[in-house]
Amino acid sequence: MTASVHSVAQVMAGPAGRRGWRARLAAWRVPLSILVLCLLPWVLPSQALAVNVLIYGLVAVGYNLLFGYTGMLSFGHAAFFGAGAYAAGLGIGQLGLPWYAAIPFGMLVGGALAFVVGLLSIRTRGIYFSMVTLALAQLVYYTALQATSLTGGENGLRGFTVARIELFGWPVDFLDPIKKYYVLMAFAAAALWFVSRVLGSPFGAVIEAIRENETRARACGYDVERSKVIAFTLSGLVCALAGTLFALHLAIVPLDTLSIQTSGMIVMMTLLGGAGSFFGPFIGALAFLLMEDVVALWTPHWQIVVGTVFILFVLFLPKGIWGTALAWRAGR
């Protein structure tokens, strides 16, 4: 009898204890992420890889807001990433915007595009939603391909190199990769903080409720369609920010930025790391790009290896790297 009482007490303490470390982890998730991002250029094999992890990790974070937390599988998020990149490049090259104005400009364009695509696509659900986002993203891709005079078509957008920036009066050599990394990182850190606030807000609870049960969320008094459009737009905004950073980093915008391959890669990174978790997307981006880097050393067909790993994850570890680690830790 005593034994069973004891085990009941343990069972009761179990979830509370788990909630304890999870809550602590959640409270520190932004400072922790920033710390890791600060260390990234020094622990990864190359600085180029670090900046790619930063940018693609941020795209995946933005995508995760929609896919992982709202439960909507978009196949067109390259459109917002690319729109941010093209708009930032055009803003600097054509409109003569300073680099720091090109970032909000790119976000505005990418966010507006996400709002429109969101409005059109949320009328459908499931596979149809994915197909509508894919089709609209392809529309953006072909527009960029055809509007050669503006976008450079197949050659990508060029001619907006930012070599030198002023930071609070201090000149910074923007061609120095490590300095550039930390400037771009500051924006990514701000975005992470923003996403963390959104996820912890009442609206964050609403989108999770929609993911869990759309019918019930509606019956609870939430305007599901409007909430989805807001989530879609916020997600697009973050991806567009990543796009502007990408443009500043490369000083060109390849047409590929808008391609279906990019959309697919965003989905893969998010799933690989763990959709619906805060750290998952960055871990997914890191794992994906590391694999690409390492495998590409001995075979040009690195996609075969990465693709196989991805399939294995979807089949056997659908919660991704971080989600599986969390579940394993909680189950112990």
Place this chain on the structure above:
Amino acid sequence: MSAPLLAVENIGRRFGGFVALEGVTAAFEPNRVTAIIGPNGAGKSTFFNLLSGVLAPSAGTIRFKGRDITGTPQHRFVHLGIARSYQITNIFPELSVHENVRVAAQAFRARYDIWRPREAMSELDAKADAALAAVGLIGRRATTAKFLAHGQQRALEIAIALVADPELLLLDEPTAGMGPEETRDMVALLEKLAADRTVLLVEHKMKMILGLSDRILVLHHGRLIADGDPRHIQSDPEVRRVYLGQNDGYA
């Protein structure tokens, strides 16, 4: 006779050529329990879906507290004061029991706030816990909802509806799929709720309905064929023919 809380006039719903409900007129007074019965396919669920805004009627009007609410979008209904449960358990499976009810309470406080921390609205926790206590689930508040027993999930769904403090509570087969013991608990809960609320109830368990309701509506082939107190309904020859006599299990 007091003014009706809810009044439907000649409402109907067609799906293409199929008439699911036609020409139903009824008024519901406050603080009474009304059961809606009828054989499968009689139009009970359609009737409920019209009353909760899931479907818009293709004919007729719905008035709530004297106001025409026909065609109001579904998500507005709970704000008007009409909450419902579903025939098939409809909860947020991956959220904790407490979060299930909290998010329902939040709809009256913050729907689009993307900035303030959730924890700042601590009054929602108190509201959620009060609703959980009312249905006897307070001890399971930290449990992930999908791990609850079936009967407890149904009770959770009622807590989700209750936290809205609705004037009209629509319950679609609250004891569906329950064993005798769970049913007894649910009936006790419903009796408690019925004391100070207006309840509309779709149910199959006849014994339970007769004990619980003040009034019974009988639907058959999408039409209202009888409307009255339980004693009157039991002796109605038409009702006996289409419903009660069919299956002794119900009677």
